[in-house]
Every structure is written in C-alpha cells, then in structure tokens.
Amino acid sequence: MTSPLHRLPAGPVDLTAIETDEAPGFDGGKKKGKAALFALGDDLSDLQERLFAMGRSGSERRVLLVLQGMDTSGKGGVLRHTVGLVDPQGLRITSFKAPTDEEREHDFLWRIRRALPAAGCIGVFDRSHYEDVLIGRVRELASPEEIEERYTQINDFERELVDSGTTILKCMLHISADEQKARLLARLGDETKYWKYNPSDVDERSQWPRYREAYEIALERTNTEHAPWFVIPSDKKWYRNLIIGQLLHDTLKRLDPQWPEADFDIEVERQRLTDEAPLS
C-alpha cells in the first residue's frame, strides 16, 4: 500500500486521539497546499485517462472512492476541488440520501451495487453503504443483530468488488464538533449557503458522541487489507482536498495503467485512409 499516511492501523479506533486540525506530512500552509493540489492535476488527469482507455479495451480495473463524514465535513468540497480535476467522462458520482421507498424494499447493498463504476471509471460515493451502520446504528433504523450482520456483509461485498478488479479507497473526513458548529453558523450567515443548511443537521449534531462511537466501530470492523480506511484530518479544507488528491493519485499510480496496444493493423489502417476513394 502506498500513501501510508492516514492509513488507519488495525485494531480498536479512538477518533478523539486523531487530530482534526493539523496538516501532518505537509510542510506549508493553505496557499502552498492549494498549489500542490493544482500541480497534481495533470498527472491525475493522465492516469485517469489511461485507466479509462484500458477500460475501453477490455480491462476490468476501476477505482471506488468512498467519502464518509459528518455534515459539513466537506464531501462536496472534495468532489468539486479534487475529483473535479479529472475528466468528468471517467467519473461516476453518486450522492446517497435517505433511501427511497423502492430502495427500502431491497437489501441495503442493492442501491450501492447499482451505482458501482464501470470498468475504467472512477466511482465516487458521497455517503455510502456505511450510512447503514452509522445513522442506521445511531437512529436504530435496524435491529442490533441486523446492524451487526452488516459489517460482515460489507466486508464480503467489498471483497467481491476487489476480486473483480475494483480498487477501493475509503476516506473518513474527520472534523471536530467545534469545527462543525463554526461551519453550520457560517452557513447561516451566508445567503449563498442557505441551501446547504438543514435544521435536521442540528438534530444529528446533538448525537455527536453516538455518531463518533458508530464511526469507531464501523472503522474498526471494516478496516480490511483489501479495502482500508483512511482518516483524513479535515478541519483545514485545503489539506483535506490535497490529501485525498494525493491518495487518488498514488492509488492510480500503483495501478500503473498502460495505454492499450492497437488491436488492429496500423499499416493496413493507414493505407485504407490514404488510398480511399473520393468521398463525394
């Protein structure tokens, strides 16, 4: 595994022991951090196009980036600033909301399966199947036994994806409760952000310790070798965007996608074009 920075070690998880407002491993501030992310763009874009080209040529390789975090932790910001660096043709972004009636009639992984990226693509989940063991647990939307079973189901599901060519990258955007409060208040003070504010966010916020516990359990139980978790200090937005950009970059780099070879005779094709009959 490259990018060991922020890779969650195996074992019990204590989120209170993981900083939210530092920028470990980066020597610089906001300006330098933004420039570093921008500088990744060309490479990221090149790697993504190679992956996409391979997908068009029969490769089963694909990437799935899972973004989880409390309200205001910046899932949307990562989509805009980091994921937005690559060609949108190769992206499959899905934002998971509260399940619809139809979705509720199925197993919790049903809607997740329908949103998986095609070969050669980068899938991004803004929230995911993890909601079913986070809000699902905190709000007791399923029985304890069922929640319990889901960790195993998730690990099995992710194992299946990995076995069929998907590289999974799971990022928990880690902010402090104080930072969330500041961001919610900021939304209330900015007319361009009212639409992002939902009074129910404050209800969920009141359950902060229970959410932390639900995250800690989920992270521990699903932090597998095949689909590891990364906990990203996210109080600094520029750092969050940069680190996820680097993770995505390193993940693609490790896949080392190669331009597909020609599956036709280049000389024959060149002749066909140069010797063609007049077109009209």
Place this chain on the structure above:
Amino acid sequence: MTSPLHRLPAGPVDLTAIETDEAPGFDGGKKKGKAALFALGDDLSDLQERLFAMGRSGSERRVLLVLQGMDTSGKGGVLRHTVGLVDPQGLRITSFKAPTDEEREHDFLWRIRRALPAAGCIGVFDRSHYEDVLIGRVRELASPEEIEERYTQINDFERELVDSGTTILKCMLHISADEQKARLLARLGDETKYWKYNPSDVDERSQWPRYREAYEIALERTNTEHAPWFVIPSDKKWYRNLIIGQLLHDTLKRLDPQWPEADFDIEVERQRLTDEAPLS
C-alpha cells in the same frame, strides 16, 4: 435567445456552405482562445452551483447539452475541457453507443429518457437520440417511414422537456472530411490514441456524403424555437471548446439562477447552535 452566433437559421441546411476551420467572432488565436475559456471557468462554476442549489430547493430548472458530430469531431474534448470546468456533482454525462439488446426492445427514446438530468443538473449527451436519424438513416436501420416519423417524435419529446423546465442546447461539431482524415491518421501515429481508433470509423467515413445529407435533414427538421441547433466550426479544437463554453455560460446566465432563500428561521437556528447542550 442569446449567443446568436452559430445559431442555425430556419430553413434548408447546406453544411458545405458553413465553414469548419474559421473562428468567427473571436479576435485571436489558440493561446488567447484557451485563456478565454479558462477565464469563463469561475463564472460558469458559479452559475452552475446556483442552478444546482435551486434544484435542491424545489426548482425544476435544468439544462441539457446535446453533442453531435462525426467521429473525431471532438465530443470527448468538449467534455474534458469545457464541461470539465464545472463541479462534477452537478453533471450527468451519458455516452450513447450502439443500443444494447434491452434498449433495442424499446422505443428509441426509452434510453434517452433514462439519462435525462435531474433538477438543477446539467445533462450532457455525447451522441444522442439524433443517432436514430443519422446512422439510422445512413445504414437503413429502420424503414424510411419510421425515420420520417422520428423527427416529429423528437420535436415533441424536446417540447415536453422544455415545458417541464429543461433548457436544451444542441451543438453539431462541424469538421471537414479532410480534418477527420488528419485526425484519424494522427491517432494511428500516437500510441496514447490507439484506443480511440476503431477500424469501423473508416467504414462510416466512406459514407461521408450520406451522413452530411442525414445531418442536413435532421438539422432542418429539428431546428425548433424551443430546442435550436448550433453548428460549431470545429476544425480548431480551442475554438470549438471556447464557443460551447460561451454558449453554456450564456444559457445559464439567461436562466439567471438565484441562491434560494432560507426555508427556515435563521435566528432560531443560530440560537439552537449557540445554546446547545454539551455534546458529550
């Protein structure tokens, strides 16, 4: 209608009379053109976010950009360089290939309807329902009567979309046969482009005059007031990208999306946050 430049006038269409390699209305070359597109980015991004915010707040407004053109005309380039300027969260991009068996069992608009953008989003079609009157006509994939009927079906369908809040922007990327030949030969000479080359492209190319005719008929028959066609000179890639960027920008600007008002009591919410009980 803003951006009258390249708006196709009503009446019979003669594509041979429309230039492919000029840059009308732009005073400058490649370098200046690329800078002008880049300069549009912030504004485009802002307008798109407003549209998206409105969509989240109950507005039915959305935009559909239809890209049509011969192979190598640059539909992918427009997606990467122009559409890629906005937040990928607000995009719904669909590339239409030859229909699958399932798609073939339905009306030709079935798969198109399934790919329409949600409220607040910008949908982009890389090829579209127009294939059913283009390759459909040239390759006689349906009876002449059926093809004939489709123009009306398309106009009715687009009328329905417009009536329910969609702004439709149809762009034909207009290249010369010589330019296509040069681009196909360039793909054969560049290992990073082999994957984009398909020998069947040369077969389709041999039908160039028939495709031109099919385009001329389709453009004339479906160039409605509610869903007009734009013919974009596309031999110069930078010009093509810039003009479509401007069209998209002007279309969004004309919609004049406004940040939604708060649908909650700002003061009440501020109090809830400042007066909250300790979180642990």
